[in-house]
Amino acid sequence: GQNIDQPTEMTATEGAIVQINCTYQTSGFNGLFWYQQHAGEAPTFLSYNVLDGLEEKGRFSSFLSRSKGYSYLLLKELQMKDSASYLCAVRDLGTALIFGKGTTLSVSS
Amino acid sequence: SQTIHQWPATLVQPVGSPLSLECTVEGTSNPNLYWYRQAAGRGLQLLFYSVGIGQISSEVPQNLSASRPQDRQFILSSKKLLLSDSGFYLCAWMGYDKNYGYTFGSGTRLTVV
Numbered sequence: 001g002q003n004i005d006q007p008t009e010m011t012a013t014e015g016a017i018v019q020i021n022c023t024y025q026t027s028g029f030n031g032l033f034w035y036q037q038h039a040g041e042a043p044t045f046l047s048y049n050v051l052d053g054l055e056e057k058g059r060f061s062s063f064l065s066r067s068k069g070y071s072y073l074l075l076k077e078l079q080m081k082d083s084a085s086y087l088c089a090v091r092d093l094g095t096a097l098i099f100g101k102g103t104t105l106s107v108s109s
Numbered sequence: 110s111q112t113i114h115q116w117p118a119t120l121v122q123p124v125g126s127p128l129s130l131e132c133t134v135e136g137t138s139n140p141n142l143y144w145y146r147q148a149a150g151r152g153l154q155l156l157f158y159s160v161g162i163g164q165i166s167s168e169v170p171q172n173l174s175a176s177r178p179q180d181r182q183f184i185l186s187s188k189k190l191l192l193s194d195s196g197f198y199l200c201a202w203m204g205y206d207k208n209y210g211y212t213f214g215s216g217t218r219l220t221v222v
Contacts, residue, residue: 041216045212095160096168097210099154101151
C-alpha cells in the first residue's frame, strides 16, 4: 500500500533550525516533493528530490535517501512567516502525487 | 504565462444539494489536471485526475464525479452532497516541467450543513 508519514506538529523559535522528517512506502518512486501551506491557502512548491542527496535552496534544504525511504526538509534561520504546514509528497508510477498528512510548524519569538 | 483559476472560493451547501466546482487553466494546452480534497486533520486526498478531454480516472469511490468537457476545463460535481463532503477542494495542474510538481488553484472551502 501507499504510506507517507511525517510528524503532526513541531515548534521552534525564531532564528533556530528545524528538521521535518518524512518516511514513505509506495509501490513506485519517481520523485519526492515538499510543499508549504499557510492556513486557508493552497500549497506552494518548495523542493524536489529524485536522486539521493541534499538539495539546497536558500534557507530551505531537502534531503533524500531512496534506500531508506526517507527525506527531510531543513529550515534555517527560522522566521515567524515560516509558521505553516509542510507537506511531503511522493510521485509513484504515474504523474499524480501522494501526500502525507502534513507537519504543522509553529515558530515563536 | 500559465495560470490556474478555481471558483468559488467558499461555498455553504445543505445536505442533499448538488455541487459544481470549476477549474480552468490558461496559457497551456493538454494539461494533466487533478482534483484533491483536504479534510480537517487529513492530508490531501486525490479524487480524480485527467490527462485529456473526456478522460477521467477516479481514485476514491464516492458520490463525487468529475468531467473534462474542454481541454483546459475540469469540473467536480455531486448530485447529492453528504456532510462528509465538507473540506477544502483543490484543483492542480502538472506543468511542463514535471520536476516542479503541481501548481494549485486557490481552493474552494466547502461546508455541507
